Amino acid sequence: MSVKQALLALLEQGPMYGYQLRSEFEERTGSTWPLNVGQVYTTLSRLERDGLVEGTGADDEGHLVYRVTAAGRAEVSAWFTTPVPRSQPPRDELAIKLALAVTVRGVDVGAVIQRQRMATIAALQDYTRLKRSGRASAPTEPADLAWSLVLDSLVFDAEAEIRWLDHCEARLRRAAVEGALPPVAQPESTPATREVSR
Structure with a gap:
């Protein structure tokens, strides 16, 4: 999963600070992949270093707010239009x-x-x-x-x-x-797999 592109995509919706980005990400993904707020801020620092986001200053509560740059928008567009590669499968x-x-x-x-x-x-x-x-x-x-x-x-x-x-x-x-391996133990009972209705 690319946290970098996900944060850029969220920032296209408007300027946000780290905790807002984390909340938006988790809301949109059903908290399936929780983000550590430290990871969010580290990623934002890298994005800023790479010219993909820029800080706009602090809000009234002192949170540093970021917005996406033109280069960041181009990065998001490329991410959404490029298939996820299968040439390098993730470790399973x-x-x-x-x-x-x-x-x-x-x-x-x-x-x-x-x-x-x-x-x-x-x-x-x-x-x-x-x-x-x-x-x-x-x-x-x-x-x-x-x-x-x-x-x-x-x-x-x-x-x-x-x-x-x-x-x-x-x-x-x-x-x-075929004799290539020792015998595999027979299960006592295998639970039936139900087809899930979609």
Whole structure:
């Protein structure tokens, strides 16, 4: 996630100080990715150094207010019109954990998969409840729609992770049958994965 571009996009709406930017960011993303206010001010300092924002002085309460510059507006425009690259995938802790679990002796990879599947299904159920209640179920304001889109992303990610875990388990079973790995423990019961209504 690019905090830099997100802050610039928010500043296009009008001048703000750090705490306002943090609140606006968290409101629009449903507090899914909380920002540390120190990170906001550090980013603002870098943006100012790079000529993308400028300080306008302090408001009546002493907060240093920033506004976006023309260069900052161009940066935001380029961000919104440029696809997010997939050439350098972000580190995925779960993929790393499973890759290492397969290669480290004494790790019950099947148990690792089962625990993660149960945790992901629980998260998916929480996201589904959030989708059906409150502002995400029938967004009427732009901030509600923004939160609903973030929530949709979380649901899709959780569904994809469950499918990937099922795939990993099947691959491990096949490798065990072929003698490439020790047998994968059979789960006592696998919770059914429900399709989430969108």
